[in-house]
Amino acid sequence: MDAIFLDSISIINPSPESTIRYIYQEKCGNVGPYQILLLGLFGFANIISSLHYFSQTLISFTPSHSCSAPKENFQPYSTSLLACSVIQYDEDLSSFRDYKCTSWDFERESNYESVTTELEWVCDDAYKLAVGQSFFFIGSALGSIFFGYLADRIGRLPACVLSTLTGASGDFFTSFVGDLPWFSFTRFISGLSIDTQYVLMYILVFEYLSPKHRTFGLNIIVGVFDCFGLMICPWIAIWLGNWRSYLWASSLPALGMLIFPVCLHESVEWLLTKGMFDKAVSNLKSVAKFNGRQVEDYVFDDFIKHYSEKLRSSLRKSNDTFMGMLRTPRLRKFTIILLIKSVIVTIAFDILSRNVEGLGISPFKLFSYSGFAVLPGGLAIILFQNRIGRKGMACASLFVSAIITAATGYLVATLDPANYSVLLAIMVSLGRFGGVVAYDAEAQYAAEIIPTSVRGRGVANIHVVGNAFAFFSSYVIYLGTFYRPLPSLLISFVLLIGSCLCLALPETLHKQLPQTLEEGEVFAKGEKWYFFPCFSRRQQTNNSGSHLESANEITKELQ
Numbered sequence: 001m002d003a004i005f006l007d008s009i010s011i012i013n014p015s016p017e018s019t020i021r022y023i024y025q026e027k028c029g030n031v032g033p034y035q036i037l038l039l040g041l042f043g044f045a046n047i048i049s050s051l052h053y054f055s056q057t058l059i060s061f062t063p064s065h066s067c068s069a070p071k072e073n074f075q076p077y078s079t080s081l082l083a084c085s086v087i088q089y090d091e092d093l094s095s096f097r098d099y100k101c102t103s104w105d106f107e108r109e110s111n112y113e114s115v116t117t118e119l120e121w122v123c124d125d126a127y128k129l130a131v132g133q134s135f136f137f138i139g140s141a142l143g144s145i146f147f148g149y150l151a152d153r154i155g156r157l158p159a160c161v162l163s164t165l166t167g168a169s170g171d172f173f174t175s176f177v178g179d180l181p182w183f184s185f186t187r188f189i190s191g192l193s194i195d196t197q198y199v200l201m202y203i204l205v206f207e208y209l210s211p212k213h214r215t216f217g218l219n220i221i222v223g224v225f226d227c228f229g230l231m232i233c234p235w236i237a238i239w240l241g242n243w244r245s246y247l248w249a250s251s252l253p254a255l256g257m258l259i260f261p262v263c264l265h266e267s268v269e270w271l272l273t274k275g276m277f278d279k280a281v282s283n284l285k286s287v288a289k290f291n292g293r294q295v296e297d298y299v300f301d302d303f304i305k306h307y308s309e310k311l312r313s314s315l316r317k318s319n320d321t322f323m324g325m326l327r328t329p330r331l332r333k334f335t336i337i338l339l340i341k342s343v344i345v346t347i348a349f350d351i352l353s354r355n356v357e358g359l360g361i362s363p364f365k366l367f368s369y370s371g372f373a374v375l376p377g378g379l380a381i382i383l384f385q386n387r388i389g390r391k392g393m394a395c396a397s398l399f400v401s402a403i404i405t406a407a408t409g410y411l412v413a414t415l416d417p418a419n420y421s422v423l424l425a426i427m428v429s430l431g432r433f434g435g436v437v438a439y440d441a442e443a444q445y446a447a448e449i450i451p452t453s454v455r456g457r458g459v460a461n462i463h464v465v466g467n468a469f470a471f472f473s474s475y476v477i478y479l480g481t482f483y484r485p486l487p488s489l490l491i492s493f494v495l496l497i498g499s500c501l502c503l504a505l506p507e508t509l510h511k512q513l514p515q516t517l518e519e520g521e522v523f524a525k526g527e528k529w530y531f532f533p534c535f536s537r538r539q540q541t542n543n544s545g546s547h548l549e550s551a552n553e554i555t556k557e558l559q
Helices: 019-028 033-053 115-119 123-154 156-174 180-191 196-208 211-240 243-263 268-273 277-290 297-317 322-326 329-354 363-388 390-414 421-449 452-481 486-502 517-522 537-558
Strands: 065-067 074-080 085-090 095-100 104-106
Touching (some): 033 156, 033 243, 033 277, 115 123, 123 196, 123 452, 156 196, 156 243, 196 211, 196 268, 322 329, 322 452, 322 517, 329 421, 329 486, 329 517, 363 390, 390 421, 390 486, 421 452, 421 486
Antiparallel strands (some): 065 104, 074 085, 085 095
16 A cells, blocks of 8 residues: 555656756755654554554454343253354243344453444344445545545645544444444445545655655555554454444544644645645745755745746646546556456455454454554565566565465364464464555556556556445455355455466566556567566566667657
8 A cells, every 4th residue: 555656746747756856855855854743643644544444343343142042931952143043942832943033142352342242233134234334445435536636626735634534533423323324324434534544645745755765764654653553453442342432532533633734734746736836835945944954045936937837838748548548458458457456455455454253362362463464564565576576576465365365264164263273363464464565566566557647547546446346345254154264265266366467467667667658558568478577687678678769769759
């Protein structure tokens, strides 16, 4: 998730960020007290995001349960949890009768009251939880569109604050509901902010941070703070004792976002696209002052002149649209594959994060301990992605995740969780690690394949489709009520499909990325499906050179 919008802020300039822009960043200070403040608040936003997103899991844990006897004079004979009925002996009639369960006895973990235990959404009513939770992801898809549009209209910073407060209000109002329609509606409201509250802050940090420090700084902040938020939220839930109190507690920190407009500045790139040059300069002057830098006035005069010309130029010649990616054969293939991969990775990531019950260990503890996988997952991207290539990282992470997930499903089916809880917990943690790496690798890979002229819109649309199909993740988890390993086996199969699809995509490492749809159509043309730069150094150099020649030829034709 870390690199989803790496280039979405480059709205004005269709080429990589210009040297002139870097000069102004250097003058105003790209690593200083302001950037430290910005990263600190970004970390706080990541904690809020973790508490919010994983409330889906923590409010819905379903402990072991058994059917309560309907009458005192009945002697229990056997209980069928799958059929949700109990066979008992009627002393008056001297016969066995099959009665439908109307109440259950739950083995609550640390006396924690979840949605399922309080509202008794189990057995024949288990579908209610899946339905209600699925509306969270419907809200996520629509929220990405709505708040993305709002960010373009009123600015990144106010849209980020409104998005976060909207999601928090959804959590808060969910804590008061007691039936499926209202539960579905409030989860829908909660889901509206799940992507935008993170992405918009990511864009602000990306812009004000030094280019050479971005990959490391952003991944470390996301890894550390997201991991911290994820690991503490189960203990907060246990400490508070019930799902309603947890939703109150998880929504309260969102009020801290109200100080963000006081401490931070609006996106300079957004101000430039709106022609608000004076405000953009004012922001940069404030950053320079905060960082203890002195910048001459003529620098800002040149700044306004340069970007006003860029804005006029971009408005004249930018005709590419996202739908244009579907008009030519190679780009159409890439786009369809990226859409399918986004669906696969998003669903798998959600299920691998939430499917932690029935493994012989407290789901709260397992959820917390396996959350540590987020940090090494982010570090793995930093260490290996530039070594084995984007395609290699995406393909390998999906393949390894598929194997681990399939093995976990097999072990769940064959081993007694009571005796092998540690082994199963390790497998779940490894699966979660693979899910984190696959999610991050897929995000940056998509951003680099999509041409710059439609990159912001393209990545956003692909991300929205992935979130929309995450609607089905609750139903996949629900399949575990029929056969416990079924969700793991199903996800491992689709992860293998995703891994194979990566082979049909081009490598982007060390290559000049496509700027227009025309360049995107010929990008890495002639490259073999089995090409990986870590194994083919010479071919990598040749392909890079041939692409540069093709790009130059296309540029000449367009001119």
